[in-house]
């Protein structure tokens with residue numbers, strides 16, 4: 127239909143050269159400009175969307191984690207995709223306004239063990255061998271060590287991990303240089 131209109135234009139303008147008449151005709155196709163406009167608007171909309179998305183993320187980071195897996199009042203938890211040493215994991219959390227998870231209750235332990243995944247927790251005896259403390263400086267009171275743990279093999283296991291067995295008592299002490307998945311906890315207050 128559009129083509130027909132174009133050809134019609136060419137046929138009535140005899141005095142003009144064939145190519146300039148054709149150019150004129152193309153310019154006059156009514157749908158063409160509208161199509162360009164729609165394409166341009168769509169492109170601009172996409173750019174706007176990306177800009178908005180990035181700026182919102184930057185504005186609210188670290189107040190919102192990308193994919194928190196749970197909110198167990200009053201905390202938000204974030205599970206890692208990759209593995210890092212205990213110290214690097216901790217730094218990663220801290221840079222996002224959080225820290226490695228502190229297990230304050232049996233309910234919290236029960237949430238974490240269901241991952242069946244080895245994960246760093248915010249527990250270490252690096253400061254004084256055998257004195258386990260949480261990353262907020264509090265002493266370990268209630269613990270969920272796997273039977274036989276912590277065994278501090280060669281005196282080199284200073285960091286706490288949750289094991290993958292799924293049982294309630296599943297903590298182990300391991301070298302802080304081991305590369306493990308980890309969980310950050312951000313307090314909401």
Ligand code: MMA
Nearest residue numbers: 275277279283298299300301
């Ligand atoms: C065993 C056990 C732990 C120790 C790790 C080190 C798999 O568990 O001996 O106590 O920390 O090995 O890999």
Ligand code: CA
Nearest residue numbers: 277278299300
């Ligand atoms: Ca151990």
